[in-house]
Amino acid sequence: MTETATAGTRAGSKSEQAYAAVKARIVDGTYSPGYRLVLAKIAEDLGVSVVPVREAIRRLEAEGLVKFERNVGATVSGIDPTEYLYTMQTLSIVEGAATALSAPLIGEADIARARAVNAEMRECLEHFDPVRFTRLNQDFHSVLFEHCPNPHILDLVHRGWNRLASLRSSTFRFVPGRAHDSVAEHEALLRLVETGASADDIEKAARLHRSATLDAYLAQTPAAVQAAAADHPTPQTSQQ
Amino acid sequence: MTETATAGTRAGSKSEQAYAAVKARIVDGTYSPGYRLVLAKIAEDLGVSVVPVREAIRRLEAEGLVKFERNVGATVSGIDPTEYLYTMQTLSIVEGAATALSAPLIGEADIARARAVNAEMRECLEHFDPVRFTRLNQDFHSVLFEHCPNPHILDLVHRGWNRLASLRSSTFRFVPGRAHDSVAEHEALLRLVETGASADDIEKAARLHRSATLDAYLAQTPAAVQAAAADHPTPQTSQQ
DNA sequence: GCAATAGTGATTGTATACGATTTCGTACTC
DNA sequence: GAGTACGAAATCGTATACAATCACTATTGC
Numbered sequence: 001m002t003e004t005a006t007a008g009t010r011a012g013s014k015s016e017q018a019y020a021a022v023k024a025r026i027v028d029g030t031y032s033p034g035y036r037l038v039l040a041k042i043a044e045d046l047g048v049s050v051v052p053v054r055e056a057i058r059r060l061e062a063e064g065l066v067k068f069e070r071n072v073g074a075t076v077s078g079i080d081p082t083e084y085l086y087t088m089q090t091l092s093i094v095e096g097a098a099t100a101l102s103a104p105l106i107g108e109a110d111i112a113r114a115r116a117v118n119a120e121m122r123e124c125l126e127h128f129d130p131v132r133f134t135r136l137n138q139d140f141h142s143v144l145f146e147h148c149p150n151p152h153i154l155d156l157v158h159r160g161w162n163r164l165a166s167l168r169s170s171t172f173r174f175v176p177g178r179a180h181d182s183v184a185e186h187e188a189l190l191r192l193v194e195t196g197a198s199a200d201d202i203e204k205a206a207r208l209h210r211s212a213t214l215d216a217y218l219a220q221t222p223a224a225v226q227a228a229a230a231d232h233p234t235p236q237t238s239q240q
Numbered sequence: 241m242t243e244t245a246t247a248g249t250r251a252g253s254k255s256e257q258a259y260a261a262v263k264a265r266i267v268d269g270t271y272s273p274g275y276r277l278v279l280a281k282i283a284e285d286l287g288v289s290v291v292p293v294r295e296a297i298r299r300l301e302a303e304g305l306v307k308f309e310r311n312v313g314a315t316v317s318g319i320d321p322t323e324y325l326y327t328m329q330t331l332s333i334v335e336g337a338a339t340a341l342s343a344p345l346i347g348e349a350d351i352a353r354a355r356a357v358n359a360e361m362r363e364c365l366e367h368f369d370p371v372r373f374t375r376l377n378q379d380f381h382s383v384l385f386e387h388c389p390n391p392h393i394l395d396l397v398h399r400g401w402n403r404l405a406s407l408r409s410s411t412f413r414f415v416p417g418r419a420h421d422s423v424a425e426h427e428a429l430l431r432l433v434e435t436g437a438s439a440d441d442i443e444k445a446a447r448l449h450r451s452a453t454l455d456a457y458l459a460q461t462p463a464a465v466q467a468a469a470a471d472h473p474t475p476q477t478s479q480q
Numbered sequence: 481g482c483a484a485t486a487g488t489g490a491t492t493g494t495a496t497a498c499g500a501t502t503t504c505g506t507a508c509t510c
Numbered sequence: 511g512a513g514t515a516c517g518a519a520a521t522c523g524t525a526t527a528c529a530a531t532c533a534c535t536a537t538t539g540c
Contacts, residue, residue: 013310014494039522049495051291054522055298062302064392070253071501071522090392093337152304152330156396254524279492289525294492311492311531 014048019056021046026065026076027165033078037066063159065166077166084167085214091160092210098145098157100203103193105147111194114143118186125179133179138165140186144193144206178216185209254288259296261286266305266316267405273318277306303399305406317406324407325454331400332450338385338397340443343433345387351434354383358426365419373419378405380426384433384446418456425449 022042025031037057043050061068064087068074077083117140124133138161148154189209192202262282265271277297283290301308304327308314317323357380364373378401388394429449432442 038520040520050522051494051496055295058295058299059302062299072503073521086390086392089390090396093333093393097333150326150329152326153333156330278490280490290492291524291526312533313491 013052014046015052015055018042018046018048018053019059022053022056023060023065023162026060027162029168031076033076033167035076037074037076039073064163077163084217087160087163087167088210088214088217091157091164092207092214094153094156094160095141095145095210096203096207098148098150098153099141099189099206100199101150101153102145102147103197103199103202105149106144106193110143110147111190114140114186114190117143118183118190121183121186125183137182144189178213181212182209185212253292254286255292255295258282258286258288258293259299262293262296263300263305263402266300267402269408271316273316273407275316277314277316279313304403317403324457327400327403327407328450328454328457331397331404332447332454334393334396334400335381335385335450336443336447338388338390338393339381339429339446340439341390341393342385342387343437343439343442345389346384346433350383350387351430354380354426354430357383358423358430361423361426365423377422384429418453421452422449425452 022031022037031037039050039053039057042057043053046053057066057068057074060066061074065077066074067077117136121133121136121140124130124136141161145154145157148157185205186209189202189205192205197205262271262277271277279290279293279297282297283293286293297306297308297314300306301314304323305317306314307317357376361373361376361380364370364376381401385394385397388397425445426449429442429445432445437445
């Protein structure tokens with residue numbers, strides 16, 4: 001997880017180093033949303049000059065992790081509800097596809113691992129450990145989509161997850177009750193894969209799983225956002 | 241079309257200028273696949289220094305238009321059949337979603353315009369004008385997906401089209417006979433939108449339309465590529 | 481004649497320096 | 511007292527310069 005098309009830029013590169021460092025700080029929350037990223041400051045912290053840092057920031061901008069304004073500077077992208085909506089919707093689509101494409105390549109060992117992870121998630125619910133739950137959730141889905149044979153799609157999925165991570169959109173944070181349903185849906189998803197369900201069915205299930213999380217979020221959110229959301233129906237959820 | 245998340249980088253920026261210039265040259269074929277992009281040379285041509293050029297190239301790399309190798313340089317991405325497969329598959333997914341999301345927002349005027357474009361495409365078939373056909377094809381699909389209310393998805397669609405443009409994957413070029421089927425499918429798509437078909441049906445149709453082009457390409461391609469493609473089934477096509 | 485190797489040229493990677501733009505604080509005016 | 515104009519500090523944008531790396535070729539040894 002979390003390696004995004006590094007093509008051609010080996011680890012030794014300062015640019016790459018800056019990219020990884022800043023990204024890590026955003027994802028782990030050291031730089032929280034709204035944080036002002038000053039090139040010179042970051043450059044000094046990392047012991048490199050501003051040029052590679054600038055390149056790193058621009059790259060993070062392309063991934064949506066930071067917002068860049070000319071002659072003003074970069075800030076870490078915030079928890080704009082609309083952005084959350086866009087991201088979840090996009091992820092629903094690409095992750096659904098990735099999971100469907102992965103399904104035929106998922107072996108018994110993968111399934112077993114996913115089940116173990118899901119069991120741990122259940123435990124987290126009892127001991128209320130949101131942080132671990134979120135990390136395990138990522139692990140679970142990784143098993144489902146990591147075998148996706150199309151690297152472009154896989155990359156899009158990774159980007160979506162990174163974006164969510166930067167938004168700190170833990171399921172617990174937004175909708176406490178949702179987590180319980182989530183683990184149940186995980187088990188259902190596994191059974192579909194296990195029994196060799198059609199790619200179409202798996203894709204729908206994966207989409208619904210994410211859409212449900214989004215819907216739960218929207219349900220407990222101010223009316224204004226819901227109104228905006230009405231213009232952006234999530235595909236495959238409200239069908240039938 | 242063809243504006244890809246320029247966020248924060250106003251037109252006046254040399255970096256932006258370099259990006260647009262190089263991109264244009266790639267898309268219009270001045271720099272054809274395999275062309276070696278030397279920073280210093282491009283910088284001189286554009287009358288700017290190498291730093292903005294470098295930034296532009298890196299951005300194009302992120303979009304998949306060029307391939308970058310450390311300490312070696314950048315080359316325009318080539319017509320690697322596998323890359324073509326990946327791109328078409330991804331586009332099939334995001335364009336399908338974008339079209340489905342757009343559908344409810346497409347008005348009668350849009351439909352009429354699309355019909356006019358499709359009629360022109362028919363003419364191109366008779367007079368054999370592949371270049372114009374390809375451009376019109378893009379216009380046609382733009383009508384279908386440009387109303388997509390989710391900018392992230394729309395951006396992914398644009399990227400896919402740009403990538404195809406750089407690959408010069410004109411339908412004519414790859415599979416002459418395919419173009420005739422294509423215009424027929426266009427009409428069918430329009431009718432679905434017109435009659436308010438479900439988002440699911442529209443999405444499937446849009447995916448199939450693209451998958452068919454991909455399949456046609458694969459059908460006339462060496463066995464080795466087909467074998468590789470077998471590992472990468474296109475979703476929603478073989479389901480029937 | 482072939483292979484390994486050292487040297488050379490070309491190209492990228494990064495640092496430093498300076499100009500351009502914006503922002504924010506302050507003083508001044510109405 | 512509020513609003514505006516001005517100025518200074520901060521920050522970004524780009525040019526230039528140099529160091530690091532790699533590809534290619536010629537040479538040498540076998």
